Amino acid sequence: MANSFTFELVSPEQLLVSREITSVVIPGSEGDMTVMADHAPTMATIRPGIVTLAGADGQEDRYVVFGGFADILPDACTVLAESAIHVDAIDAEMIKAQIASAEKAVVEAQHDVQQQKAREFLDQLTTLQGAILPA
Known part of the structure; x- marks a missing residue:
């Protein structure tokens, strides 16, 4: 049996999860x-x-996150999400609103680096949309 550790998922609004688990898969920026x-x-x-x-x-158990940070220790892992919601509570309109906001950020970007980051975020949202919502 695998060892357990403490996991917490925190958004600015609330503590969504705080419990013992055996593993967690996190969508890191590098994979x-x-x-x-x-x-x-x-x-x-x-x-x-x-x-x-x-x-x-x-x-x-699955949660959708929209960016943030993970702090990983040998006996604990905390994900500080910019926004997070249980996958069962997500709806098409929520994702569409996030994508519209990202598209606006691409158009309004003042510099190449800022535009590139906005495009990457838009691409990630589009991929997420395809993964959790039916076509």
């Missing part, structure tokens, strides 16, 4: 990463995507 007990201390930026928790009972 998805799986965190388990005794992981090396790490800080990572989060891209829009799905955080998947696995408990000792084998049950999975």
Whole structure:
């Protein structure tokens, strides 16, 4: 049986999750990463995507996050999300509003670097939309 560790998912509005789990998959800016007990201390930026928790009972729980940071320690992992919601509570209009905001940011970007970051965020949102909403 895998060792458990404490996981917390926090958004500016609330603490969404605080419990013992055996693993979590986090959408890191450099790619998805799986965190388990005794992981090396790490800080990572989060891209829009799905955080998947696995408990000792084998049950999975999924949350959609829209960026943020992960603080990983050997006995704990905290995801500080810019915004987060349980995957069952997400709807098409919410994603469309995020995409519209990102499209506006691309158009209004003042510099090439700012525009590139806005385009990357828009691409990540579009990928997320395809992953969680039916076509």
